Amino acid sequence: MPHAVTIAAPGLQALILCGPGSSFPTFTANPDENPKALLPIANRPMVWYPLEFCYRAGITDITLVCPPSAAEAITTALNTNPFLTSLPYPRPDLLSPKDLDQNTGTAEILRLPELQALVTSDFLVLPCDLVCELGADKLLQAWMVKSASLADLLGDPRSPQGQRSGGLGVWYQTKTATPVKGEETDFMATAPLPSSSVLPPKGSLFSNISNLVYSMPTDSLKDLLEEKNGFPVRHGLVRSHPRARMLTTHRDAHLYIFPRWVMEFVRDNDRLETIGEDVVGWWAKAGWQKGLSGKLGLDSIFGHDDDKEEEPSGARAGTSSPSEPSETPKSGGGVDGSTSPTKLDQARSGGKNISNPSSKASVPPMLAYVHPSQATGGPLIRRVDTSQLLLQVSLQLAKLPSLEEAALDGGAASPYAHARKVAYPEGVRPRTTITKADSLVAENVTVQEKTSIKECVIGANCQINEGAKLLQCLLMDGVVVGKNCKLTKCILGRRSEIGEGCVLTDCEVQENMLVEKKTEAKDEKFMSSSGLEATEQELKDFADEDEEDGGDGGEDDDSEA
Secondary structure (H helix, E strand, O other), X not given: OOOEOOOOOOOOEEEEEOOOOOOOOOOOOOOOOOOHHHOEEOOEEOOHHHHHXXXXXXXXXXXXXXXXXXXHHHHHHHHHOHHHHOOOEOOOEEEOOOOOOOOOOHHHHHHOHHHHHHOOOOEEEEEOOEEEOOOHHHHHHHHHXXXXXXXXXXXXXXXOOOOOOOEEEEEEEOOOOOOOOOOOOEEEXXXXXXXXXXXXOOOOOHHHEEEEEEEEEHHHHHHHHHHHOOEEEOHHHHHHOOOOEEEEEEEEEEEEEEOOHHHHHHHHOOOOOXXXXXXXXXXXXXXXXXXXXXXXXXHHHOOOHHHOOOOOOOOOOOOOOOOOOOOEEEOOOOOOOOOOEOOHHHHHHOOOXXXXXXXXXXXXXXXXXEEOOHHHOOOOEEEOOOHHHHHHHHHHHHOOOOHHHHHHHOOOOOOOOOOOOEOOHHHEOOOOEEOHHHOEEOOOOEEOOOOEEEOOEEOOOOEEOOOOEEEOOEEOOOOEEOOOOEEEOOEEOOOOEEOOOOEEXXXXXXXXXXXXXXXXXXXXXXXXXXXXXXXXXXXXXHHHHHHHHHHHHHHHHHHHO
């Protein structure tokens, strides 16, 4: 039975954004019936991971935000899926604003009236595809110590001596022991926080917390480098943060802790489309770029209208984008992927940290937690927004010791550990090979003789027939694998069927698809053409257009002759 959360609640709200899953074309071709949030990661629905992350920290005021068209499928899963129904009470709420569709930007979501009315306190924003072993309590502790305002926490943000609360975001290294080809990255620049004479508590994240001064997706950075023929650096950035580090191999986890005033900031700047690039990017720049806070309306939010040097006109008033600064380009072009400090600190400031003049309305800091490389054995933090990441992260989680194994060893189990590696051993026939150290086999799975399952995740109700060999595969619920099949690095959708003797490598199979027997394929996506066929009217219209084009082409040929 589900149990209630008993640890102290931190008083924050959590918003989990359930997107369309456009990067999973094989498995979310119909995002209303098969939303991305319900794709399985290591046999659990994707949305289970951010939900568990919140409950682990005592955050129970949780709202899932999705388009109205996907609400029915997600509601059904919340009421029937055993992993979701076993989560603690109170249950998460589901909000589907009427103007939200599959193409709405993340900042635009926060600007919707339903969200503006919903958020009444400091809050977390998470994507539905985030897998984060790191405890949210540690992130909250770092935010409260390094960025939260006592005046805000006590409910008196207009106190004359009260500095407003800042924010905290999470970034992680993509260059891991098992890198994924083509994984997205983000460009970020950070500056160290003022040193403290007090040693941080053991196990805290303080040593990995820094001030975010620049942030944009790598694609935007490439466009900027091409346009400017180099990376332009503002003098104000160098003066304010001479020890800035520029990182190019990390990725924004889209996990943010925001103060309530961010909702006002988003509401007042209707040109902000995304949280990561626009909201966080503008905020980071406003901390050091003179006059930008006034143009963004931050001075008005913080109650310092009299101190503004320029009339606030929002992001739409012609200020340069964080991705398009009007600085002098840095000669030589390009950005170093290492974490060494920028070379401009000595040239621009003579080795001294010259502070940038600021108005009375100082901008609260936007902090960055930069997660250490997972090669050191730290907690897993990863977004799972492509098929390759779905497979890689599922296989990585399958290697975690089960609760049963952890109890025997006397060690602490991961929050993502399953009770047993093979949930239904009665379904496994003799003379089979299943490497339990790196595999997961769910409930009601039948495995016939002479089969080999190595480094795989097998969903519930699957049938693996005699002689099949599976290596590094992910099978969703209800998959049937025929006799003597050989599958390597494949992802098989729900209730798909693989015919006898198939040899598939690096393939994806859509749900309910039948792959004919003896099929041999590599790097293919098996998808149904249902819904793609042209209607009779469309065929007729196409024929009419073709005839018109053909007639025009004949006249052109005659005239040229």
